[in-house]
Amino acid sequence: MKANQASHSVRRMCGLLGVSPSGYYMWLNRGPSVRERADRRLRDRITDIHVRSRGTYGAPRVWAELAAEGVAVGRKRVARLMRQARIQGVHRRRKIATTRANPAQVAAPDLVRRQFNASGPDRTWVADITYVPTGAGFLYLAVVIDLWSRKVVGWSMRSDLTTPLVTDALDMAIAQRNPEGVIHHSDRGSQYTSAAFGARCRQAGVVPSMGRRANAYDNAVAESFFATLETELLDRTHFGNRIRARIGVFEFIEGFYNTRRRHSAIGYQSPADYERSHQTTP
Numbered sequence: 001m002k003a004n005q006a007s008h009s010v011r012r013m014c015g016l017l018g019v020s021p022s023g024y025y026m027w028l029n030r031g032p033s034v035r036e037r038a039d040r041r042l043r044d045r046i047t048d049i050h051v052r053s054r055g056t057y058g059a060p061r062v063w064a065e066l067a068a069e070g071v072a073v074g075r076k077r078v079a080r081l082m083r084q085a086r087i088q089g090v091h092r093r094r095k096i097a098t099t100r101a102n103p104a105q106v107a108a109p110d111l112v113r114r115q116f117n118a119s120g121p122d123r124t125w126v127a128d129i130t131y132v133p134t135g136a137g138f139l140y141l142a143v144v145i146d147l148w149s150r151k152v153v154g155w156s157m158r159s160d161l162t163t164p165l166v167t168d169a170l171d172m173a174i175a176q177r178n179p180e181g182v183i184h185h186s187d188r189g190s191q192y193t194s195a196a197f198g199a200r201c202r203q204a205g206v207v208p209s210m211g212r213r214a215n216a217y218d219n220a221v222a223e224s225f226f227a228t229l230e231t232e233l234l235d236r237t238h239f240g241n242r243i244r245a246r247i248g249v250f251e252f253i254e255g256f257y258n259t260r261r262r263h264s265a266i267g268y269q270s271p272a273d274y275e276r277s278h279q280t281t282p
Helices: 010-017 021-029 034-052 059-068 075-084 164-177 195-204 216-232 242-257 271-277
Strands: 124-132 139-146 152-158 183-186 207-210
Touching: 010 021, 034 059, 034 075, 059 075, 124 152, 124 164, 124 216, 139 164, 139 216, 139 242, 152 164, 152 242, 164 195, 183 216, 195 207, 216 242
Parallel strands: 124 183, 183 207
Antiparallel strands: 124 139, 139 152
16 A cells, blocks of 8 residues: 555555555554564574575574574474575585595494494494585595594595505594494495504504495485585585695684584484583593
8 A cells, every 4th residue: 555655545554455554554554463573583593594604504504503592483483584685505516525435444344334323322333435625625534424423523624546545544542532443334445444444443442434436325414514514615615725624624613613503313412412412421
């Protein structure tokens, strides 16, 4: 009605619509309703959470963050307000393979068999390699992830795909966690089937396990981490050189993923919070 006042009188339009002019003016002059004001405040909190997530969270993780802050709200309402604010999470892309099997090397048996749950910390680790594109060529990243908490417990970055890439990541995990008889599960890439990697596992009491050749589902947890890294960092950032890429990946893993990012597989807690919540007092 307001848009057509220049062409038609308010009284005539009210008569056609079956409302009183006084009722129309009361509606026009009233302030936002209690629900509208609450939605506005909630939308501001949702926007803040989305920004703090580096612009990556969709409705489920935003809802989980609100719940952790003591805000009782339905997930559908969060999704509606995010649509209104044109806020959305990021979507995953397909992973490109970075490891190649060497037929001359003997692979370890698959001890995990797609059982991607662990009864406690440092029972099973999963490992894999991905690439980070930069303006100066690829930087390669190897990670070791604790299957129990989904925490990245070891990682390494190099400009080549040689065996030290994976042994360095393993060494970091061993130094941080001091495991006893942990299973280390990976694909059958030549870096993992190499004699040097096998010798390091034996020396540290680590039990190697490898999925079937060319089967990404046998190492789905590591694949999932890389999909998260790619969509939440690599697809949204251009690194001019490998130094900047190293800094960016380090900040993502240690400053966000391990410490703050909510993971659906562990009840929408961060890996660090999940481990703290399960600590037992001696």
